[in-house]
Amino acid sequence: MVSIGRSEDGVLPFSLSSSQIRGCLVKLGTSLNQALKNHSYPPLIQQLMGELMALGVMLASTIKYEGKLTLQTNSDGLVKVMLVDITSAGLIRGYASFDKRSEKDFIFDQDSQHISIVEIMGNGHIAFTVDQGAEMERFQGIVSLEGDTLSSCARHYFMQSEQIETDIFLTAGYYKGIIRSGGLMLQRMPDSQNKDGVMKPSQPIGGSVRQKEGLSNFEEDWNRATILMNSVKNRELLDPKIDAQSIVYRLFHLDGVRGYPEREIRFGCHCSRERVIATLSNFSQVEISNMFVDGKITVKCQFCNSEESFTQQSIDASILN
Numbered sequence: 001m002v003s004i005g006r007s008e009d010g011v012l013p014f015s016l017s018s019s020q021i022r023g024c025l026v027k028l029g030t031s032l033n034q035a036l037k038n039h040s041y042p043p044l045i046q047q048l049m050g051e052l053m054a055l056g057v058m059l060a061s062t063i064k065y066e067g068k069l070t071l072q073t074n075s076d077g078l079v080k081v082m083l084v085d086i087t088s089a090g091l092i093r094g095y096a097s098f099d100k101r102s103e104k105d106f107i108f109d110q111d112s113q114h115i116s117i118v119e120i121m122g123n124g125h126i127a128f129t130v131d132q133g134a135e136m137e138r139f140q141g142i143v144s145l146e147g148d149t150l151s152s153c154a155r156h157y158f159m160q161s162e163q164i165e166t167d168i169f170l171t172a173g174y175y176k177g178i179i180r181s182g183g184l185m186l187q188r189m190p191d192s193q194n195k196d197g198v199m200k201p202s203q204p205i206g207g208s209v210r211q212k213e214g215l216s217n218f219e220e221d222w223n224r225a226t227i228l229m230n231s232v233k234n235r236e237l238l239d240p241k242i243d244a245q246s247i248v249y250r251l252f253h254l255d256g257v258r259g260y261p262e263r264e265i266r267f268g269c270h271c272s273r274e275r276v277i278a279t280l281s282n283f284s285q286v287e288i289s290n291m292f293v294d295g296k297i298t299v300k301c302q303f304c305n306s307e308e309s310f311t312q313q314s315i316d317a318s319i320l321n
């Protein structure tokens, strides 16, 4: 087995000083591999999970929250459900459920730039939920799975739900035998949102800030920034030796790019025996009795595949009393 080093996974938020454009760059390797390691997903699902995790990290970096952000697809194609969640502390996990009988149909195209989701996901929707605990209101946005790629679904989401023009580049694939993913996002912020303190000012990356004469031509700046963003190479996003700052500087140094504190992303599953007990205690005694197979109840975490088993004795001790 190929060993994976310390987490180089993270998200670098940035803004372009020449206009009201903010963005972020995500690179995932270790966390993605840890999320996948206890599952035997076909390579195409691994790639799709890589893209969805990168997208989840991007969404999480655009909002302020204390709790958990969940990105979930439900669809009627070969892939039924994909779910990624990321806590405000930067812990990410995910799982996919798919039609195992159709595994041969998950054709992996090593050379593909982006994964076409139409054939493998079919019709469905993608939901974005922020859960900040019992006392806070849950926020949810849903859009149908439209367009050919996850990036186009996300662009559609931001336009429909937030009225924010957004461009997203996502990629996932094997780099030197290890699956990795990454992405870049740019958002054109309305005046008020650019000043709401979502991001703390930081240092210019590389120190070069272009001074523009007079007011920026926002349209022109946006078009140029998106062209530059889409010129990013897959290898740059997948190679762990190329750091986020270097890529962002290479692409946007003429646009006065400013970096904000980079956030580390790690794999983390918050399942526990206590949580399973809390879930089981919602069932009636009869329902619990019907869950026994060969004298025990086994509950498997769909994220990390760890198992919790209960005998009649442990159920009696922890739930029924």
Ligand SMILES: [Zn+2]
Pocket (backbone or CB within 6 Å): 269, 270, 271, 301, 302, 303, 304, 305, 306
């Ligand atoms: Zn777990």
